[in-house]
Amino acid sequence: MKIARVTGSTISTIKSPRVKETKLLICREADASGTKELGSSYVATDLVDAGVGDLVLTCHGSAARQTPITKETPVDAVIMAVLDNLVVDGEIVFKK
Amino acid sequence: MKIARVTGSTISTIKSPRVKETKLLICREADASGTKELGSSYVATDLVDAGVGDLVLTCHGSAARQTPITKETPVDAVIMAVLDNLVVDGEIVFKK
Amino acid sequence: MKIARVTGSTISTIKSPRVKETKLLICREADASGTKELGSSYVATDLVDAGVGDLVLTCHGSAARQTPITKETPVDAVIMAVLDNLVVDGEIVFKK
């Protein structure tokens, strides 16, 4: 799973009826303390009522379809957790 | 899913009869505002009547085969949405 | 799918009897005009009688096994099309 920051939202024209009903959010990978953003933006289906600014976990590939909402839909990334705390080398580096 | 710009089209000799009937478009990943193109070009099966210049979402891997058109075909990327709006940090950064 | 140039061939000792009967070619990703090679070389099972020098499309991951030849074999990349034309921004950038 990637540690990511939710940075925005999308409005789009989608044919798949089940994907249409979901919220597609813009995410960007973050470092282990959630302070630095890395790499390019990507879009993930929200499963946990995440909001812009939240630090989340996204999972990718076929894992993204192991949920009732995304099963058998053309979706390759989902937000599956909102992060509350990150502890690295014994120190709390992120607290919601 | 990747935010991508459709940049072109392909004509090719394909054996798989079902892939032959689909439109294979050239895409290039874009940043979250759709203004800068990133990385190398790739080819995706069009599911949403996208045109050259459109900003789209592409999904990858086995997700690309979760549609009636691409089911059980050798296809690893599809265009599954045409983007109408992108909102980053509360600002509209892209409007079709 | 990746746009790729076929650059060579391989001879190898393989245990899987069905993979043994296939042609494994060396490919290198190319840019959208097919003139510049990018990244490192990889090996793909040929499904379309491609030859060295051809510009092709390769598909990757589980997509590579959605064909009668590669079904249930340890193969993660196939050549699924020989490119005849590439058109970018309204211009023919590659013609076979």
Added chain:
Amino acid sequence: MKIARVTGSTISTIKSPRVKETKLLICREADASGTKELGSSYVATDLVDAGVGDLVLTCHGSAARQTPITKETPVDAVIMAVLDNLVVDGEIVFKK
């Protein structure tokens, strides 16, 4: 599989009841001697009672769900081994 160092732990709000019961650890890819960390951090489900500081193997993609704990859950990375020894070019480069 990736050679990785476990660097931390996460607390998060997850909807999937089965993922909730697992331990999600922060990992960072390491070189073949386990001394240098590479790339960005990622989060993996612990299957082997790994602890912070351990050098482990993580597996990714659908492979991560080939275990009773992770089967049919939205998980794309697991820690599947704790490394005891790494031998490169005939030399022991890592010993737990």
Added chain:
Amino acid sequence: MKIARVTGSTISTIKSPRVKETKLLICREADASGTKELGSSYVATDLVDAGVGDLVLTCHGSAARQTPITKETPVDAVIMAVLDNLVVDGEIVFKK
């Protein structure tokens, strides 16, 4: 498939009984002539009795489980061929 050099071996504590019985080797991607190593090391299950120093093909993702030895195991990379010859642009660039 990736062209890779086998560089070492691993000893580890694994829970999955079927993975325990396999040989996990350290590999590093190589260029098309097998002379230059590229990128970071990774670990793959050996299916072809490869040894340290051998130039091999590794396959990745769900492809790695399309063999009797790795079926339904948490394994995402296997060595599926030992390379005997590589021919690039009509020249033999590698001979075992």
